Amino acid sequence: MTATVTAPAPTPVRKTGKPKQNREAIFLFLPALLPVLLLSVYPLIRGIALGFTDARAGLNVDTNFIGFENFSKLLHNGLFWDSFRIGIIWTLSVTILQFVAALGLALLLNTTIRFRGVARTIALIPWAMPPVVVAIMWRLLLHPTNGPVNEILQKLHLTDHPINFLGDFSTALPAVIVVGIWVGMPMTTITLLAGLQGIDRSLYEAAAVDGASAWSQFWNITLPQLRTVIVAITSLDLIWNFNSFGLVYVLTAGGPGGKTMLPMLFAYNEAFRYGNFGMAAAMGDVMVVIIIVFLAFYLRNRLRSEA
Amino acid sequence: MxxxxxxxxxxxxxxxxxxxxxxxxxxxxxxxxxxxxxxxxxxxxxxxxxxxxFSNYSDAMNEQGLIRGLGNSLQISIATTVLVLIVSLPVAYALARFRTRLRPVTNGWILVSQVFPVILIVIPLFMILRPLHLTNTIPGVVIVYMVWSLPFALWMLQGYVAAVPRELEEAASVDGASRLRTIVSIVMPLLRPGLIATAMFTFISAWNEFFFALVLLQDPELKTLPLVLARFVGAEGQVQFGPLAAASVLATVPSLVFFAFLQRRLTSGLLSGAVKG
Structure with missing residues (x-):
């Protein structure tokens, strides 16, 4: 007790009002702090830790620390690795194809063609729709007997029998990927378009004076100028796609025969169908590690090639 | 050219x-x-x-679960939006105006919250909310939505705050206005477009959200519109496409209307957030 009396907190030295600013800032943070700590920071840490326990659903179940047991079990779980492979195919295909498609559209919307405003509004539609509705809509579109996609393919004689896109082993994953591209295109397009509009026009004028072709302008001006925007949006797309859930859950629920069982769906089933909270958290941990390793590689390579 | x-x-x-x-x-x-x-x-x-x-629409509206889902979604989305605005405005202001140590911490948290798969979060959330009797309740979902809408709201709003000229505030403070008074009568009015855009985004993300609702709401009385729609699809064989399509259109209308409003601001708003964040 004496210690606290004899050593009073040193009165903060006021240097040009900075400590006061800090205190004011903390005051402004307060209303957000408690909910964020309780419902975001704490669950994150607890979630990571949960992967090292045998936690199960249910009210009065004992939870024990079991070290790496969940992870060694996962190592021998073939279904889990299958789902990972599917997750990586899905993530890379959607991200890359979506980027290429979005870049094309952004370039078009950045030209002087007419009706750009209308086109831009239409291009935003997928973003505005609830994922569940998107899934329902594409189930209608891809329906084997009532869907327009099959109708058109048959009219064009590209196929002689209706294809059950979402129910067939060989077509389910590609079909789901197309829907994934459709959903993510607006965000990527708008971001790239904003980047394009930020490029200094005089660079192109100078290149045109030097007689550079449209292709060489694209390659030597547009792409290098867009680099940071491209790295940012593709990184985000990678993360979002790898973690995506609702769309495929409603489209196929992971079927047929697990052909579209993304890691998130797999972990969800483990947690809320079988009640294995610890095991599901361990899967989540593996997902985090994969994302971080992947991003680290991607960003390091990108940044190095920039230097 | x-x-x-x-x-x-x-x-x-x-x-x-x-x-x-x-x-x-x-x-x-x-x-x-x-x-x-x-x-x-x-x-x-x-x-x-x-x-x-138009019989599909009347059929859909006669479906009990659907109307209830619509009501629940509306309640949850509005409550989330109001809470997010109240909580995020002071934080966004502090992020844009003060050089505090909380700034890198907050921006780090915004990033981390994007990287982590929600499965890691939803299990502990479930375990935290259950003893508080907040699972299977609308307030429970609302606070979860509030916390998880914050990163994006902050990211957007701090860009808008940074765009308000500092000189205006300095002038007000020279005239003897307190900080709070300055925020309320100088910054807030200029921030209106930013607040509206943030509100719409928050509303849409709460309206469209599926995963947290799926885990946290079991009671059929409380299910949100996306959950109700997803259950319709699950009942394969019996599925009636017409009413399902009608309900889907209805569920899309609010987001589409808001997006039409936001369209113009989307590019500038997102990028200003990106540059500042």
Whole structure:
């Protein structure tokens, strides 16, 4: 007790009002702090830790620390690795194809063609729709007997029998990927378009004076100028796609025969169908590690090639 | 730069292809919602319904679960939006105006919250909310939505705050206005477009959200619209496409309307957030 009396907190030295600013800032943070700590920071840490326990659903179940047991079990779980492979195919295909498609559209919307405003509004539609509705809509579109996609393919004689896109082993994953591209295109397009509009026009004028072709302008001006925007949006797309859930859950629920069982769906089933909270958290941990390793590689390579 | 007519023509063709890809699905959904059950049973589907049949909409509205879902979604989305605005405005202001150590911490948290798969978060959330009797309740979902909408709201708002000229505030403070008074009467009015945009985004993300609701709400009375719609699909075989399409259109209307409003601001708002964040 004496210690606290004899050593009073040193009165903060006021240097040009900075400590006061800090205190004011903390005051402004307060209303957000408690909910964020309780419902975001704490669950994150607890979630990571949960992967090292045998936690199960249910009210009065004992939870024990079991070290790496969940992870060694996962190592021998073939279904889990299958789902990972599917997750990586899905993530890379959607991200890359979506980027290429979005870049094309952004370039078009950045030209002087007419009706750009209308086109831009239409291009935003997928973003505005609830994922569940998107899934329902594409189930209608891809329906084997009532869907327009099959109708058109048959009219064009590209196929002689209706294809059950979402129910067939060989077509389910590609079909789901197309829907994934459709959903993510607006965000990527708008971001790239904003980047394009930020490029200094005089660079192109100078290149045109030097007689550079449209292709060489694209390659030597547009792409290098867009680099940071491209790295940012593709990184985000990678993360979002790898973690995506609702769309495929409603489209196929992971079927047929697990052909579209993304890691998130797999972990969800483990947690809320079988009640294995610890095991599901361990899967989540593996997902985090994969994302971080992947991003680290991607960003390091990108940044190095920039230097 | 001049574009040759042939190249220009190809550009238009490409744009039309894109727009068909992006826009046709919604057109088809709307047209499906206006088709009679008899037309659905027909062999060749067509984009334009034989005649406009609004019975799907009345059928959908007569469905008990759907109306309740609509009500629940509306309640949750509005409550989330109000809470997010109240909580995020002071934080966004502090992030844009003060050099505090909380700034890198907050921005780090915004990033981390994007990277982590929600499965890692939802299990502990479930375990935290259950003893508080907040699972299976609307307030429980609202606070979860509030916390998880914050990163994006902060990211957007701090860009808008940074765009308000500092000199205005300095002038007010020279005139003897307190910080709070300055925020309320100088910054807030200038921030209105930013606040509206943030509010719309928060509303849409709460309205569209699926995963947290799926885990946290078991009671059929409390299910949100996306959950109700997803359950309709699950009942395969019995699925009635017409009413389902009609309900889907209804569920899309609020987001579409807000997006139409936001359209113009989308580019600038997102980027200003990106530059500052």
């Amino acid at each position: 001049r574009t040759r007519p042939a190249a220009r023509f190809l550009q238009y063709v490409a744009v039309v292809c894109y727009l068909v890809f992006l826009g046709f699905p919604l057109l088809w959904l709307i047209s499906s919602s206006l088709k009679s059950p008899r037309e659905f049973a027909g062999i060749t589907p067509s984009l334009l319904p034989d005649h406009l049949d």
